[in-house]
Amino acid sequence: MTEPSKLPHHGVPEHQPAAGGIAARARASAAPQYLTGLNPEQRDAVETLDGPVLVLAGAGTGKTRVLTTRIAHILSQGRARPHEILSVTFTNKAAREMKLRLGQMLGQAVEGMPWLGTFHSIGGRILRIHAELVQLKSNFTVLDVDDQVRLLKQLLQAENIDDKRWPARMLAGLIDGWKNRGLTPSQVPAGEAAVFGNGKGGKLYASYQERLKILNAADFGDLLLENIRLFREHPDVLRQYQNRFKFILVDEYQDTNVAQYLWLRLLSQAASKPGVPLSAVIPGRIEDANPESRGNEDSSRDSGSGPSDHPGMTEDPLPASRAREQIAHPGLAPSSPLKNICCVGDDDQSIYGWRGAEVDNILRFEHDFPGAKVIRLERNYRSTGHILAAASHLIAHNEGRLGKTLRTEDVDGEKVTVTGSWDSEEEARAIGEEIEELQRAGENLNEVAILVRASFQMREFEDRFVTLGLPYRVIGGPRFYERAEIRDALAYLRVINSPADDLAFERIVNVPKRGLGDATVQMLHDHARKRRIPLFEAARAVVETDELKPKARGSLRDLILHFDRWRARREVTSHTELAEIVLDESGYTEMWQKDRSADAAGRLENLKELVRSMEEFENLQGFLEHISLVMDRDGGADDEAVSLMTLHSAKGLEFDNVFLPGWEEGLFPSQRTLDEQGRAGLEEERRLAHVGLTRARRRAKLYFATNRRIHGTWSTTIPSRFLDELPAPNVEITESKGGSGWGGSGGYGPSRFDNVESFGSSYTTPGWQRAQANRARNQNRNGPGRGGFEESQSSFQNSRNDTFSRNKRAPMVIEGELVAKSTGTASEFSLDDRVFHQKFGYGNVVKIDGNKLTIAFEKAGEKKVVDSFVERA
DNA sequence: CGAACCTTTGAGTTA
DNA sequence: CAAAGGTTCG
8 A cells, every 4th residue: 555645745835825815714614515525535636736746546536527626626716817727638628628527617717718728739829929939930830740741751852861761751750759758859869860861860850840940830749849949948938937827737647748748847847936947957968867767677678670770879878768768857956946736647547658658757756846745546436346356457467557546336247248259250240239239228329339459440340330230430530630631621721821831732732633743843842942932932933934834834823823812812701711612613622522432422521521610710820720739520420329449549438338359469469569669568558458448337348359350361369468367256258149140150160269268267377378379370371260261262362352252241141130220111212222321432222121221332342231321322 | 744553561559 | 451652554
């Protein structure tokens, strides 16, 4: 057992004596309404307003409630006004949620919380105010990954670096990593900078930053890094914000990276002393580093291309891991007074290490914020006993954790189930059936979720649910604004708004096709570089000459005229109308209307949604400013549906029934994470498993398949080690239900996974696992246990043998399964009707059976689908 | 020069 | 199996 905090808690002296008096009186009198119902720890977390506070909030312990109540408390105690509270979250969703709940608690006084938002949106807002101090204009563009890569490609070309050997994507990743660690080009350790492009990595980073300034653009990392630079180089600006923010609250602190940590540290220092040495928080100050660290684990051992590949690195005196450690926690100034900062997080839910998050930030909080009070929330109000026990037992296998013991007062409930199935298809079928069973038992589908490790797992479920007619929705997935059609549309608007936005111009110059191919663009580039003007201006100049062929020249001139006209219209037309005009006149809408592919209709729908969402904004400028940060498609579909998402996007959510498929070695834990991060990676995967389990209120159901298709070829897998780490008393092994339907006819025989009942005895023994592994090796040679059957199919896969695989599917749809959904009424469709389906595209009805249609799709082949999923084309 | 076709390669989580 | 890149044809 760990005591709440070993350190004595010294409250920072009261800033506002008058307000303090009120606070004291309030505390003495009856507790305000909003405090009732909080348990003692929660209440402590809400009421401890002075000094640094770390709230270790396990899953389901009321974290959001504590945060919002704390804000309410600060406000009602008169300790600060709404605009004096800085409250940061990671996702827009979390920010929205907090605003909503604050609103419920306080009435609608929430509009006045301008500094409640994500790290990036708040960083971006500050940056826009002081843009000129970091060589930007306040209307700078926020680049998406695509733009970044395109820009880097150009730089690589300019440096004559083979982008085969040194992919732009990789450089983007490196730069992103550096920015996450708060490193400007000059601060990147020489050895690391040399790893890319024959030693040119650092130089490329520097010129990338230069180019960004010329383009008046910032990437995602800059929103924080440039903020830090701003604060460092302009202490007066920093002081202004230090003065403004009387209280700082941070959600999901375990997910903060070094840059975010530095940013928080700068802001959390009390501004009363202008003389606080800023150098104290400059990253990379190795000499100040604190040697006392938890760096003994060999978890950070770099596998693969280590320093040995690069002899030039030997001059680097520090192993990468130690350098990171020291950069992560540069010398602090213990003497500098700290403001009232409250960080809420759970080290057991840190799942973003790959994105630069430093679990260390939370593990070392007491060290970084001396005098911090640590409060543990360990009462779980979400899950039943068995589920919580399973999750706790699993996570206890991790070593690097602060340690919490979650308790629940709920009943034991149902045991966690583990189900094995033959392959991923059977897994999907089994889960589909169980969900239908739950539905028959009266469960609401909104309370059912399927959480997968990797998004490619989702397709199988989608396919299955479509044939079952089971409504589902995919959460997360490709972000709305990351979709090609949205980015294209935005690119048009960006060029209108800011003619110097070369990346946007390049994106749409030949979309839709106008006969302006690579050659033309290259020519424009040369022209632009020579005269140091934006591409658009170069284009304007070039059409006046006869350097281009008449065809290209003509369409380029048309394009320029279009843009001129659109820009002129901007004055007299609303921005939403302008967007419609642009999409129309540019031929962009037409391009998708002509497109016969399955997702074209969806894309047009998305474009409409985009225009609709513009209405919320004042003008085009305002819209573009917020777009890359705020866009979330929530498409208001409130209908009952199963949720399908990755484990990562499930964090913070909860459901009565949670299905967790794919618990197999290699997939979960992911082999790649293990290869790249070693033991630290394994622990992160385990935390992910813990997150998955703790999403469940009443039922958690785990699955593993013996065969899974990876990269299009079948391979045999063994159950995840995490299954072995579950406590047997809380787990029940069940037989896959989906398999019974065709297991006999399929003739799988002895290789079928059939001894799952022996969990706890042979199942967990190394011998059993070795046997599985051996079987896996043998079967890999022959295909999954069908004596080469699959193998022969895959070798014919290029010879248009589609019908074969389709036919194989057909008998798998067992009529009985569909009865539950069948309405019995005749379908409103008739044979040969032309229909459209969101997922499969266009097709013709070839068979009707009640409300179930068999449709021959143009692209997707023949499928059985419930009629409510298609519309007349 | 651009579009269509063919080959290769690669699938992990995201503000 | 899919997307992305490279090659060839019109």
